[in-house]
Amino acid sequence: MTSTVSASGLSLHYGRTRALDDVSLRLTPGVTGLLGPNGAGKTTLLRVLATAVPADRGAFTVLGHDPGTSRGRQEVRRRLGYLPQTPGFHPDFTAFEFVDYVAILKELADRRERHREVRRVLEEVDLADVRGRRIKKLSGGMRQRVALAAALVGDPGFLVLDEPTVGLDPEQRMRFRELIAGAGEGRTVLLSTHQTEDVAMLCHRVIVMADGAVRFEGTPAELTARAAGRVWSSTEKDPGAKAGWRTGTGSFRNVGDPPPGAEPAEPTLEDGYLLVLDDADTEVAA
Amino acid sequence: MSAVLTEEAAPVRAQLPDRGARAVLALARFEARKLLLTVPVVIAFVAYVAWIVWRTRSSWDGYPALQDVDRATQSMPMLVGLAVLLGAARAVVRSERHGTEHHFGVLVLRPWQRTAGHALSVAPAALLTAVCVAGQFGWEALKPGAVGHGSPAELAVGPLTVLGFGTLGVLLGRLTRSAFAAPLLVVVLLFVFVLGTGASEESGLSWLAPVVSVTGPDTLPSDLMGRPAAWHALYLAGAALCLAFLAMAFSGGRGAFVRTGLALSLAAAVTGGVLQARGVEPSPELTAARERASTHPDLRCTEHGGSTYCAFPEWGPRTGTWAGIVDRVQAVAGGAAHDQALVVRQRIDARYGPGTDTAIPASTERHRVTVGTAWGGNRIPEFSSAVAAVLVAGTEEAGSELCDGRMVTVMWLSLSWQDDPMGALRRVRLDDSVSGSAIVLSPTNPLSMTEGQTDVVRRLLENPPAGTGARVKKHWAELTAPGVTTAHVAEVLGVAKPEKADSCED
DSSP states (O other), X not given: OEESEEEEEEEEEETTEEEEEEEEEEEOSEEEEEEOOTTSSHHXXXXXXXXXXXXXXXXXXXXXXXXXXXXXXXXXXXXXXXEOSXXXXXXXXXXXXXXXXXXXXXXXXXXXXXXXXXHHHHHHTTOGGGTTXXXXXXXXXXXXXXXXXXXXXXXXXXXXXXXXXXXXXXXHHHHHXXXXXXXXXXXXXXXXXXXXXXXXXXXXXXXXEETTEEEEEEOHHHHHHTTTTOEEEESSOOTTOSEEEEOTTSOEEEESSOXXXXXXXXXXXXXXXXXXXHHHHHHHHO | OOOOOOEEOOOOOOSSOOOHHHHHHHHHHHHHHHHHTSHHHHHHHHHHHHHHHHHHHHGGGGOOBHHHHHHHTSSTHHHHHHHHHHHHHHHHTHHHHTTOXXXXXXXXXXXXXXXXXXXXXXXXXXXXXXXXXXXXXXXXHTSTTOBSOOOHHHHHHHHHHHHHHHHHHHHHHHHHOOTTHHHHHHHHHIIIIIIOOGGGSOSTGGGGSSOOOOOOSSOOOGGGOOOOHHHHHHHHHHHHHHHHHHHHHHTTOOSHHHHHHHHHHHHHHHHHHHHHHHHHSOOHHHHHHHHHHHHSOOOEEEEEXXXXXXXXXXXXXXXXXXHHHHHHHHHTOOGXXXXXXXXXXXXXXXXXXXXXXXXXXXXXXXXXXXXXXXXXXXHHHHHHHHHHHHHHHSSHHHHHTOOSTHHHHHHHHHHTTSSXXXXXXXXXXXXXXXXXXXXXOOSSSOEEEOHHHHHHHHHHHHSOOTTHHHHHHHTHHHHTSTTOOHHHHHHHHTSOOOSSOOOTTO
């Protein structure tokens, strides 16, 4: 499969803190989920790939362009849609004006074409009816969709979404999943999230990061398979489990290395994710 | 860790691509619309237009000299400029204030290009100011009494001031990244330019201010103005562009465009600044021309009726208006004065430049009347008083020394035919009074009225006895005889005598 984003050996330090540690990855069209605990380096990686900050070491290309050069960086930015973790808004702008403004900053200069494009993306995120409303009058979910529309405007080939569903209620999150799934058709989307359900439902590939490094890269099924045979049920919490919690049925669900004779349970992507993180912790400790 | 060995994608063309310059213009257009709709800018433009309408309806009493009008367009754009400064600075810091900078920073348009967009966004406000300036100037120029020539460089000062304040706002926003810096600067500028009087003197340094409004009571012919207006316009344009390019440089613009623009604009500002400072001192040629215009002016003379009217070429169209006044005064005069041929000559004292209030001495030549460069309003009864004084006393100088009942005749000739004689009496007197003694203004030396003369004149103008005009003509010799008393004049004209005896020392 053709990769649209290719990174090798990306490292970045903030003072003595290692934010990225020799990260290499390849992204292909479709939605790739980026999982990891807080401080894993997800946002840093996204900011590097979005050309917001340069890496100390390593290189990457986006759609064949190297952002290491000024010209290459511009070419990458021309093909980039970025939704930051905490997108800012100009509250006195209408939704249309804000997306229009971003479109101008993306060099969409022709007014008629640009306005057509802005209307298209606002329709795509289901905000056509409120496009004339000032952003300060919009709900949090609507604002998030404005930010997504701003990322989508200009039809970028590479979309970087940093925790876009944070703070949304379940209904809004479902709506957002639809939008992201749609956005992933024909373009490369890198979706950073804490929601493993988002990854399970949306992503054709998943990357797990911890301590600034990539700990897993594969399909959601492969991540889930990591937990195969390592999830079991018990009536009491198993003290040997890496993690365990009481489920709605009253039994305990345990993840880790099961004791002999344990009752196996169906693994989920979240189980695989927890085990990858645990393996990473063990690796770091070793 | 790496994964998925895959084939690299070839570079693809981005969809809807468009490049820098056009995007900067699109941003400028977007920001300009926002800027023009900000509350301070809207208020400033509404106030500006209201001021133009209010002022221009009655300015210069309907007789503007366009070399004065051009400078009169310069002050109010400062208000617009301050509003644009506020709006531009606010727009520049908008993304900092609302946390969009980390997002916009990864968009295609570079920060210096965004700054360029902001700088360009003030241009429509400057253009709108230019439209207002053109409207104000055009309105004045279309008045039937308009004379003279405006200077394009003087007219450009208002729009360039707005441009300069706008780019200053952009630079301020880029440097401080604070929403409070611009309002603070506006307060300081208001203090300096509006409350202060720093830019009112004719010195090289004062010309560093955007508006240098050197105005005197008299208008000079346009070729004697001697203001370094063109250099000042170059200085303002250079300074405005320099501020814009500086803002771009502070935003990371290091390319040839920004560096060249900065160098050229700085050169223009410095050149204009230096040459305007040098131009403040009049050249030997200008000094000679002013001297000549003051002592031996090259006037163009025309005849109206039996009198001759000599004016500087720019005032040629106004001689007919002067002749109308002379005709009205002579129409109520008697004796030889009724048909006396006069020579009305325009006189100025340009030797000290346009900002100096200089008195023109009364003429000693018989039947010669002086007229200034201003006209309309109070200038009309002032001129008619001078004409009347010359008809009665023979010369301006003799008229200014009248201290007997002849002054009643002079004021009757000057005011009786006016639409509002009492209003004209009030306006022609220095203290705007209609009782007591007073100085009566005229284009040269003033005349004077005693309290008794004022009483008699007021009675004549307020309630003239039937046949006063005929009596004036019939008793002309008696009324204009040197030494005639005010009481006798009152008696002849049929009004009550003054209660006090005449005394020019009153």
